[in-house]
Amino acid sequence: MVYRITAGWPTEVAQLEQALEPARFVECGASQEKSVGWLEPRGHANGPLVECVAGQWILKLMVETKVIPASVVKRKVQDQIDHIEATTGRKPGKKERRDLSEDARMALLPMAFTKQGSVQVWVDPEAGLLLTDAGSQAKADEVMTWLIKAVDGLVVQLVNTQTSPVAAMALWLSTREGPPGFTVDRECELKAADESRAVVRYTRHALDTDEVSQHIAMGKLPTRLALTWSDRVSFVLTEALQLKKISFLETVFEGAATSPGDGKDDNFDADVAIATGELRKLIPDLLEALGGEMAISAGQAATS
DSSP: OEEEEEEOOOSSHHHHHHHHGGGBOOOOOTTOSEEEEEOOTTOOTTOOSOEEETTEEEEEEEEEEEEOOHHHHHHHHHHHHHHHHHHHSOOOOHHHHHHHHHHHHHHHGGGOEEEEEEEEEEEETTTTEEEEOOSSHHHHHHHHHHHHHHSTTOEEEEOOBSSOHHHHHHHHHHHTOOOTTEEEEEEEEEEESSTTOOEEEEESOOOSSHHHHHHHHTTEEEEEEEEEETTTEEEEEETTSOEEEEEEOHHHHTTOOOOSOOSHHHHHHHHHHHHHHHHHHHHHHHHHHTTSBOOOOTTTOBOO
16 A cells, blocks of 8 residues: 655654654553554564665554454353353343453453564655555554654655546556556456446456456446566556555566575565565556546645
């Protein structure tokens, strides 16, 4: 997901490091259901929370939650209800049942398994862009919330283009020709806009066919389309202007400098340099293919 930074981004890595430090990630306590905080992107304990590679800033937000199956809570509550009915002859009311449920959850928390998930954040200060690898808008919103809490005055907005991805993808499929610098690959999803909500998915299937064109002519709109940029990066573009399934092709690695070291540092720096180096060129080309970026109005920018 691609955001435009309109105000408030720190000019120095040290400033951002200081802003994030109070919210450094700490694992859930015994009675804590969820913990969120910033983690070392390089993976070194107590290391920097901001990594700068070739001018690109990398952050990582960690989310840890304790998993308590609803069926276990329900069973524990039912045992309590059965005991109350057997010993007092009365049935607990709704409020008491809610209290029993909350008590059961609190009792189970210290024994619950934890689940962790992280979201990486990449900031290109020169271009004024912020990108996350969040798999859903809800996760991306959580990252933005924690960033805005940490960075006073930060203002960001999801990038919006003059031509919607849906309209552009429909044109490319109808004309059987991708925009300059891009080729259309073999994956696509089309959805009907009427009450039927019919969905047609193509996987590993040629899309330059009469069948695909007919679906579009009949009102089905493309919501996902696989593309390749400059024979270097393949990805799936979505209706919400998200890039999914990003894959770097062999041409990206041809002639790439290799380090004799085999430490984690070498791999991290190389991976970041390659990924950001390619995407810094791809994203402007994609925005141009979508008619250019739409101007941001004061009321649209997100500050919380």
